[in-house]
Every structure is written in structure tokens, then in C-alpha cells.
Amino acid sequence: xxxxxxxxxxxxxxxxxxxxxxxxxxxxxxxxxxxxxxxxxxxxxxxxxxxxxxxxxxxxxxxxxxxxxxxxxxxxxxxxxxxxxxxxxxxxxxxxxxxxxxxxxxxxxxxxxxxxxxxxxxxxxxxxxxxxxxxxxxxxxxxxxxxxxxxxxxxxxxxxxxxxxxxxxxxxxxxxxxxxxxxxxxxxxxxxxxxxxxxxxxxxxxxxxxxxxxxxxxxxxxxxxxxxxxxxxxxx
Amino acid sequence: xxxxxxxxxxxxxxxxxxxxxxxxxxxxxxxxxxxxxxxxxxxxxxxxxxxxxxxxxxxxxxxxxxxxxxxxxxxxxxxxxxxxxxxxxxxxxxxxxxxxxxxxxxxxxxxxxxxxxxxxxxxxxxxxxxxxxxxxxxxxxxxxxxxxxxxxxxxxxxxxxxxxxxxxxxxxxxxxxxxxxxxxxxxxxxxxxxxxxxxxxxxxxxxxxxxxxxxxxxxxx
Numbered sequence: 271x272x273x274x275x276x277x278x279x280x281x282x283x284x285x286x287x288x289x290x291x292x293x294x295x296x297x298x299x300x301x302x303x304x305x306x307x308x309x310x311x312x313x314x315x316x317x318x319x320x321x322x323x324x325x326x327x328x329x330x331x332x333x334x335x336x337x338x339x340x341x342x343x344x345x346x347x348x349x350x351x352x353x354x355x356x357x358x359x360x361x362x363x364x365x366x367x368x369x370x371x372x373x374x375x376x377x378x379x380x381x382x383x384x385x386x387x388x389x390x391x392x393x394x395x396x397x398x399x400x401x402x403x404x405x406x407x408x409x410x411x412x413x414x415x416x417x418x419x420x421x422x423x424x425x426x427x428x429x430x431x432x433x434x435x436x437x438x439x440x441x442x443x444x445x446x447x448x449x450x451x452x453x454x455x456x457x458x459x460x461x462x463x464x465x466x467x468x469x470x471x472x473x474x475x476x477x478x479x480x481x482x483x484x485x486x487x488x489x490x491x492x493x494x495x496x497x498x499x500x501x502x503x504x505x506x
Numbered sequence: 507x508x509x510x511x512x513x514x515x516x517x518x519x520x521x522x523x524x525x526x527x528x529x530x531x532x533x534x535x536x537x538x539x540x541x542x543x544x545x546x547x548x549x550x551x552x553x554x555x556x557x558x559x560x561x562x563x564x565x566x567x568x569x570x571x572x573x574x575x576x577x578x579x580x581x582x583x584x585x586x587x588x589x590x591x592x593x594x595x596x597x598x599x600x601x602x603x604x605x606x607x608x609x610x611x612x613x614x615x616x617x618x619x620x621x622x623x624x625x626x627x628x629x630x631x632x633x634x635x636x637x638x639x640x641x642x643x644x645x646x647x648x649x650x651x652x653x654x655x656x657x658x659x660x661x662x663x664x665x666x667x668x669x670x671x672x673x674x675x676x677x678x679x680x681x682x683x684x685x686x687x688x689x690x691x692x693x694x695x696x697x698x699x700x701x702x703x704x705x706x707x708x709x710x711x712x713x714x715x716x717x718x719x720x721x722x723x724x725x726x727x
Contacts, residue, residue, distance in 0.1 A: 294703050300683055326710045333659035334678045340656075341679065346542045346559045351534055354563050355527060361567050362525035 284313040289320045293327055438486055438495035441468055445492075453486040453494055468496055515580035523570045534563060537581060540680050541588050547675040548592050550664055558591045578689040585690035589672070655713070662712040670705035677702050 284292075289310055295303020296310055303310075314321040459480035462472045472481070486495040511532060513521070518536075521529035538559055546555035565587050566573070573583045663674055676687040677698065684702075688695045 294706055323710075326714070327706065329655070330659065330706060330709055330713070333656045334674075336653075336656040337660055337663075338679055338681065341543050341546075342539075344543050344546065345539055346556045350538075350556050350560045351531070353560060354534065354567065355530065357564055358522070358525070358527060358530050358567050365525070 284309045286313075286317060286320055289313045289317070290323065293320075293323060296327075297331065434500045435484060436498045438484075438497045439470065440495050441493055444494040445488075453488055455484050455486055457482060457484055457499065459483070465496075465498070470496065470498060516575055519566075519570055519573065519580060522567070530567070533580075537584055538563070540581075541584055544585060544675055544680060545588055545592060547663065547679060548589075548668075548671060549595065554592075554595060558588050558595065561591045562587045579686070582686060582689035585676070586692060589691070658713060658716060659709065662709050662716075665712070666705055666708060670701055670708065673698050673701045674705045674709070 284306065288306075292303040292306045292310055295301035296307050298304065310324070314324045459482050460468075461480055462474060462477050465472045465481060465483065470483075482499040484497045484499055485493045486497075488494050513529070513532075515533060515537070518529045518533040522533065541562055542555050542559045545558040546552060549555055549558070562584050566584070573580060577583075663671060663679075666674060672691055673687060676682045676690060677684065682690070684695045684698045688698045691698065
């Protein structure tokens with residue numbers, strides 16, 4: 271109890287330094303100055319110099335409040351708001367345009383990706399075919415061979431078609447007669463002109479239609495002999 | 507009215523970002539008077555104050571994301587932008603001299619490059635002056651709180667150094683708390699408090715100085 275009393279007395283006995291420190295905050299809410307208001311007033315009653323400071327401060331506060339009251343009605347002219355609303359509309363239109371462009375860019379990117387994926391797929395598929403074409407240089411049907419010309423095993427990928435083949439005819443530059451015994455046979459489709467160039471008896475050599483043929487390859491992959499293949503549809 | 511009126515500044519800003527004109531109008535009506543007055547007190551020129559107000563809101567329209575709610579209030583942010591624009595303006599106008607008698611001219615900001623001789627024509631209510639056009643110096647409390655003294659205080663604010671004038675305008679004329687002013691000025695609360703203390707002391711000093719020579723003149727008469 272006595273401690274509280276002494277604290278209060280101490281607060282009430284403010285010196286000039288303390289008074290000046292809180293003088294500007296005496297009427298300012300949320301500052302420590304308000305808590306010391308009573309003590310500051312008590313000090314000002316005892317100290318004429320501080321009382322004069324307080325009077326000056328209050329006069330300044332009054333003048334400032336007057337300025338606040340007078341200036342409260344001050345506003346920027348309406349042209350500012352009009353200009354800003356115009357700017358907002360432009361910004362909105364610009365943003366909308368940018369969003370449209372962004373959407374277009376996204377669509378274009380998606381289309382490009384799809385196209386790339388499609389092309390890749392096609393390339394991959396062609397790659398597989400050309401991988402097979404290592405065994406059939408001119409896009410023909412692959413044929414695996416056994417050994418010997420009489421034991422050639424032809425892959426039956428033309429379902430329902432039976433095939434007739436002629437005998438192998440050595441190509442003009444064939445150098446390895448042993449190939450006819452155990453070479454690899456590859457099914458190809460050649461144009462008539464190509465077949466004619468290889469010495470095969472074909473008619474209408476100027477035509478572009480393709481004729482299936484088997485080519486016998488030597489171990490180093492050089493064609494050694496060729497035979498024509500004809501299919502008979504419907505015969506099983 | 508619509509629900510937009512109940513939104514706080516952040517809510518309005520979100521709607522402005524979505525292109526809501528009504529939200530913008532509301533925010534403008536809510537915030538522009540204090541910004542305009544701040545710019546007016548700092549520049550002493552109504553057209554500069556309007557330009558600065560416009561620039562502040564244009565900045566908000568063009569790049570609303572530059573405001574980070576984590577760093578303070580939107581009001582504080584807007585005052586900060588206004589302050590930057592005023593400084594740019596002063597840099598540009600440093601070599602320009604204001605015309606005496608320009609009705610648009612108020613008390614020039616010290617250090618802003620404007621002429622300190624420009625007359626104060628800020629409206630003071632009834633515009634009462636003494637016979638020779640001078641405001642009489644206050645000698646009593648009643649006189650000290652007179653309209654003329656209000657005009658003198660207004661003029662004295664205009665001659666304060668820029669950093670002192672800022673805190674007087676924000677804390678006294680715009681009635682911001684120390685914390686709000688500190689956020690707007692991007693400085694510690696203690697700095698705001700000490701600047702305000704010093705600014706008030708300068709204002710009281712100026713008012714006392716303006717009284718002394720006039721009393722001497724009166725004695726001489």
C-alpha cells in the first residue's frame with residue numbers, strides 16, 4: 271500500500287526534463303504521455319516555465335486542429351478520378367488482351383507439342399519399318415531364309431495369299447556362287463525398270479508399279495541373285 | 507450500396523486487380539483526400555498535389571502487386587508512394603522559381619527549390635488581417651488561438667525542413683499514430699517521435715519569434 275503511494279507520489283513529482291519528454295504526447299491516444307497527464311498538469315502548476323511551454327503547446331495544438339478542420343473538405347478535382355477510371359479501363363483492356371495473347375500462346379504451344387509428338391510417333395514408326403528395311407532395301411516384305419535355294423522359307427505376311435516363285439537368277443555382278451546355297455533371302459518390291467536393269471524378263475519396263483521379288487544376299491549383304499514372286503489371291 | 511463498401515482496403519484492392527471500377531472508386535474516395543492534403547501540405551501547390559495523387563493511384567492500377575500487405579497497410583504504402591513522387595517532383599523542379607502572386611502557390615516547401623518569398627494564400631477562413639496586411643502577433647492564449655495565428659502556424663509548417671514537415675503533416679494534420687506515420691515514412695517509430703518533438707519545438711519557436719519584433723515595433727510606435 272505504501273509502495274503504491276510512493277509510486278503515485280513519484281509520478282506526481284515530475285521534473286522539468288520528464289515534463290518536456292511527455293509534453294507533446296499528453297493528448298495523443300496510445301502513447302505513454304496520456305498516462306502522465308495528471309502528473310504533467312501538477313508539475314505545470316508548480317513550474318511557471320513549464321506552464322508556459324504547456325500553453326504554447328496547447329496553442330499550437332489548437333491552431334493545428336483548426337487547420338485540420340479547415341482542410342477536411344479539401345479534395346482533388348474530379349478530373350483526377352475521371353482520368354484514373356479511364357486508366358483503369360485501359361489497364362483492364364490491356365490485361366484482357368494480354369490474357370488472350372497468353373491463351374493463344376498456350377494453344378499454339380500445345381498444338382506444336384501435339385504436332386511434335388505426332389511427328390515423333392510417325393518417325394518412330396517409320397524407323398521401325400526402316401529397321402526392318404535393313405533386310406528389305408526397297409520397302410519389300412522381309413523374308414528369312416534357311417540354307418540352300420531349295421529350302422528358302424518365306425515369311426507369310428500376306429495372309430490368304432499363296433505365292434509362286436521363279437528360280438533364282440544370278441545377278442550380273444554376283445561374285446559368290448556359294449550364296450545360292452546358304453545366302454539370306456530378302457523380299458522386296460522393285461519397279462519394273464529396276465528388274466529390267468537386273469536382267470529380269472519384264473514387260474512394260476516404263477511402268478512405275480512395283481513387283482515383289484526375292485533377293486539373295488551374300489554374307490556381306492551384297493545381292494547375288496533374284497527371283498520373281500507372284501501371288502495367287504484366294505488360293506489357300 | 508453494394509457489399510464493396512464494407513470491404514477493407516485489401517479487399518478492395520483484390521477487386522481492383524480483377525478490374526472492378528466500383529471498388530476503385532470506393533478506395534479512391536476513401537484514401538485520396540488524405541493523400542491529396544499530404545501532397546498539398548508538402549508541395550504547397552494544388553496542381554502538384556493533384557498530379558501526385560493521380561500518380562499514386564496510377565501506380566496502384568498499373569502494378570497493384572507492388573503492395574505487400576505483410577509490410578504494412580495500404581494507406582501507409584500509398585503515402586510512401588506519394589512521398590517518393592513528391593521527392594522526384596522536387597528534384598525535377600529544383601531549378602524552377604515560382605512566380606510571386608501565383609494564386610495556385612502556397613507556402614513553398616523548404617529545400618524544395620521553390621521561392622521562400624511566395625506569399626501564403628492558403629485560405630484561412632475569414633482572411634482577417636490587420637490594417638497593414640500583417641497578422642497581429644498573439645500575446646495571450648486567446649490571441650494565440652486566433653484565426654490569424656492559425657494562418658501563421660500554417661505558414662510556419664510550410665517553412666519546416668522536409669523531414670519535420672512530413673511528420674507534422676502525418677501525425678498532426680492527418681492524425682496518424684506514430685506507428686502509421688513510421689510505416690508511411692519507412693523509418694522507426696522513435697524517429698517519428700523525435701522528429702515531431704523537434705518540429706513542434708521549431709513551430710513554437712517560430713511563432714514566438716514572429717511575435718517578438720512586432721511587439722518591439724508596437725512599443726516604438
